[in-house]
Amino acid sequence: MARETAEEAVRAAFRRRADPGRALGADADLIAAACRDMAARFRRDGKIITFGEGGAATDAQHVAVEFLHPVVVGKPALPALALTAATADRLRLLASPEDIALGFSPDGRCANVLEALRAAREVGALTVALVGGDGGDIAGDKAVDHALIARSDDPCVVKELHVTAYHILWELVHVFIERQGSPERFAAECHEDVCVTCSDTAVPVRVREVMDGGLAIVETENGPEEISLALVDAGPGDTVLVHAKEAIAVLGEPTG
Amino acid sequence: MNPESLYPFLSPEQGDGSGVLADVRASTEEKAAEIVALRESLADLHGERLVECARRMAACFEDGGRLFAFGNGGSGTDARQIEELHVGPPPQGRPLPAVSLPHDVATVTALSNDVSFDVAFARQLAALAGAGDIAMGLSTSGGSENLLRAFAEANRRRMLTVGFAGYDGGRMAQAGTVDYLFVVPSSSVHRIQEAQTTLYHVLWELTQWVLRGRS
Numbered sequence: 488m489a490r491e492t493a494e495e496a497v498r499a500a501f502r503r504r505a506d507p508g509r510a511l512g513a514d515a516d517l518i519a520a521a522c523r524d525m526a527a528r529f530r531r532d533g534k535i536i537t538f539g540e541g542g543a544a545t546d547a548q549h550v551a552v553e554f555l556h557p558v559v560v561g562k563p564a565l566p567a568l569a570l571t572a573a574t575a576d577r578l579r580l581l582a583s584p585e586d587i588a589l590g591f592s593p594d595g596r597c598a599n600v601l602e603a604l605r606a607a608r609e610v611g612a613l614t615v616a617l618v619g620g621d622g623g624d625i626a627g628d629k630a631v632d633h634a635l636i637a638r639s640d641d642p643c644v645v646k647e648l649h650v651t652a653y654h655i656l657w658e659l660v661h662v663f664i665e666r667q668g669s670p671e672r673f674a675a676e677c678h679e680d681v682c683v684t685c686s687d688t689a690v691p692v693r694v695r696e697v698m699d700g701g702l703a704i705v706e707t708e709n710g711p712e713e714i715s716l717a718l719v720d721a722g723p724g725d726t727v728l729v730h731a732k733e734a735i736a737v738l739g740e741p742t743g
Numbered sequence: 744m745n746p747e748s749l750y751p752f753l754s755p756e757q758g759d760g761s762g763v764l765a766d767v768r769a770s771t772e773e774k775a776a777e778i779v780a781l782r783e784s785l786a787d788l789h790g791e792r793l794v795e796c797a798r799r800m801a802a803c804f805e806d807g808g809r810l811f812a813f814g815n816g817g818s819g820t821d822a823r824q825i826e827e828l829h830v831g832p833p834p835q836g837r838p839l840p841a842v843s844l845p846h847d848v849a850t851v852t853a854l855s856n857d858v859s860f861d862v863a864f865a866r867q868l869a870a871l872a873g874a875g876d877i878a879m880g881l882s883t884s885g886g887s888e889n890l891l892r893a894f895a896e897a898n899r900r901r902m903l904t905v906g907f908a909g910y911d912g913g914r915m916a917q918a919g920t921v922d923y924l925f926v927v928p929s930s931s932v933h934r935i936q937e938a939q940t941t942l943y944h945v946l947w948e949l950t951q952w953v954l955r956g957r958s
Binding site: 494495496497498500501502504505509511512514515516518519520522523541542544545546548551552553556558559641642643644646647650651654655657659662663666667710 | 763764766767768770771772773774776778779782783785786790791793794816817819820821823824827828831833844883912921932933936940941944945947948949
């Protein structure tokens with residue numbers, strides 16, 4: 488008897504997720520439009536700033552690491568930052584006009600997330616919201632450029648749909664970037680097998696010239712490129728390992 | 744990875760924005776259908792063991808046990824979600840003691856800097872947990888060294904061990920240290936993570952269900 492009921496409980500739990508899951512597919516147009524606009528921001532050297540409260544803060548962290556450190560080898564790292572707290576103050580301090588602000592609220596009614604999205608919009612950033620339930624105040628707010636609503640009142644189901652939604656956002660942003668011509672900062676640095684920015688593997692290069700602001704010009708097989716030396720103590724002549732435009736280790740002895 | 748192999752419909756001739764939009768829309772529909780089907784398959788695959796595991800977890804909680812969750816990267820954020828869900832459940836739920844190990848930033852960075860990242864979660868369990876507690880680790884590959892060490896430590900301490908992995912379960916499936924291992928049979932890291940989210944949510948629901956029956 489108890490066993491029977493337990494099985495029913497399991498079946499019911501999985502069944503409850505099927506319709507909202509299918510509804511996500513029905514929002515394909517909205518998702519595609521959001522990806523297109525997000526790709527345009529990355530092309531302008533923008534970054535994505537993510538935030539949420541409580542359980543939603545974990546999604547903000549998850550989507551940021553997806554962009555910054557892709558699990559799919561060969562996809563370029565894109566700049567992403569998860570806020571430790573969803574506040575309008577932080578957005579005003581950290582956001583630039585070319586950025587993307589991505590806020591999470593499972594019921595669409597998180598006041599801090601809405602304020603943060605409004606602050607981002609004032610700065611000029613593209614605003615995207617992942618919400619649930621009926622979309623709440625956030626989905627209908629004029630400061631939100633793209634609102635994707637997970638069609639469930641269960642916060643657990645909403646979270647599951649959000650995970651799929653931001654995986655798709657991440658993947659399809661890259662499709663737009665690849666398909667519509669890479670932004671110069673990717674294209675210029677990717678030649679044949681040597682890809683200083685895009686490769687998941689660190690590439691050894693020689694420092695030619697150190698510049699202001701922790702930057703340096705390095706020599707690659709395909710000519711000079713600019714990288715950051717902020718993390719290492721290196722000078723002209725040193726060979727450094729570069730990952731995602733950042734020198735991460737010094738290999739050679741200085742010669743000059 | 745070559746994008747053409749993932750998106751065979753992409754070709755340089757179709758350069759206009761509307762073409763990309765149409766392709767991206769199709770891809771979205773396909774991925775949404777994929778995770779719905781994968782999720783549905785999990786009820787048959789893991790349903791019975793989820794119930795059994797929930798009963799064991801409920802018994803641990805009834806006896807004063809606590810849950811320690813851990814994982815790396817995206818799975819580290821799942822550890823935090825597991826903490827949040829147990830400690831601050833939706834209105835009808837019963838709050839239960841749970842901690843996300845990766846979110847103790849001072850301890851994790853200190854251990855990683857001074858010893859090795861491999862020992863991060865194992866040392867935390869050694870310091871905090873004991874028999875009657877629950878160790879819950881998430882990995883997509885099943886091969887993260889620090890998770891394997893954490894499960895070995897948890898097993899030594901006679902904790903109840905619960906794991907989530909992908910592909911074929913990797914080393915987590917072979918280690919013999921995980922009492923209840925839930926493997927998501929997919930080759931996509933993303934679909935694995937999404938399905939794991941459902942699995943630990945359902946496991947939490949069932950644990951609550953068992954606890955309601957007992958109290």
